[in-house]
Amino acid sequence: MSEVSMYAWPDYYDWTSDGLEGDITYYTELAQASGGPVLELGCGTGRCSLAIARAGMEVVGVDLSPEMLKRAREKADAMGLSERTQWVEASMTTFELDRRFPLVIIPYRSFLHLMTVKDQLTALKRIRQHLQQDGMLVLDVFVPSLVELHEIEGKNVHRGTFPIPGTSDCVEVHDITEHDPFRQWVHVIRFYERYDGSGRLVERLRTVFQLRYIFPTELFHLLRLAGFQIVGRYGTFHRGPFDHRSTELIVEAKKMET
Numbered sequence: 001m002s003e004v005s006m007y008a009w010p011d012y013y014d015w016t017s018d019g020l021e022g023d024i025t026y027y028t029e030l031a032q033a034s035g036g037p038v039l040e041l042g043c044g045t046g047r048c049s050l051a052i053a054r055a056g057m058e059v060v061g062v063d064l065s066p067e068m069l070k071r072a073r074e075k076a077d078a079m080g081l082s083e084r085t086q087w088v089e090a091s092m093t094t095f096e097l098d099r100r101f102p103l104v105i106i107p108y109r110s111f112l113h114l115m116t117v118k119d120q121l122t123a124l125k126r127i128r129q130h131l132q133q134d135g136m137l138v139l140d141v142f143v144p145s146l147v148e149l150h151e152i153e154g155k156n157v158h159r160g161t162f163p164i165p166g167t168s169d170c171v172e173v174h175d176i177t178e179h180d181p182f183r184q185w186v187h188v189i190r191f192y193e194r195y196d197g198s199g200r201l202v203e204r205l206r207t208v209f210q211l212r213y214i215f216p217t218e219l220f221h222l223l224r225l226a227g228f229q230i231v232g233r234y235g236t237f238h239r240g241p242f243d244h245r246s247t248e249l250i251v252e253a254k255k256m257e258t
Helices: 010-016 023-034 047-054 066-079 117-129 146-152 216-225
Strands: 038-041 059-063 085-089 101-106 131-142 156-163 170-180 185-195 201-212 228-234 248-255
Touching: 010 066, 010 156, 010 170, 023 047, 023 101, 023 131, 038 047, 047 059, 047 066, 047 085, 059 066, 066 085, 117 131, 117 216, 146 170, 216 228, 216 248
Parallel strands: 038 059, 038 101, 059 085, 101 131
Antiparallel strands: 131 248, 156 170, 170 185, 185 201, 228 248
């Protein structure tokens, strides 16, 4: 069976991906403090980019998925934000915009789609080239739990029920996770099941996505190696402290001059 990326279905992505608690406010406030323009990598359908544009900032969104970018453009047009937004189809490792930014963001754990240390370092160095002097990179990742990854290995895990706006339909999401601890890879088979108001199954999709999780100390080391100085690390988007109990890691890192 051929594998279809989760990101080939922007409708289902928008219906079921609400982001993380407080992330939109956090990134929008950072954007306003920077003065713009802002570069978002892994922008998807524009959830963060459009919020920043609504706040008056110019935003460039970069993503590898043409389907997601098409939806981002449609949303920007519908919201009257086309003049403040630009959408670029490119990889985090190879994008070239011929301009520099005071702020680059990678929200919603998108950095984890880089599947090798080489790609992670390549992306960080390319980001540094696109930052202004004293510019800042901000990203968030989940803190991996090897116990949890072992517990869900190969199991069908229900991720939630999500209403579809403007309809009586809902979407059920189920994941089957395959874990490679040696390479720190996670391969997820995600099933979307759409039901109408009477409970009848309307559509079922089988999609996939991959991640390479990263441990906090590993990320700190990679950032320093790529020419960044860490100036903030938090466990919540309300700037709560990052410690051994944290399940999320938000890092603010400034470009160091060589």
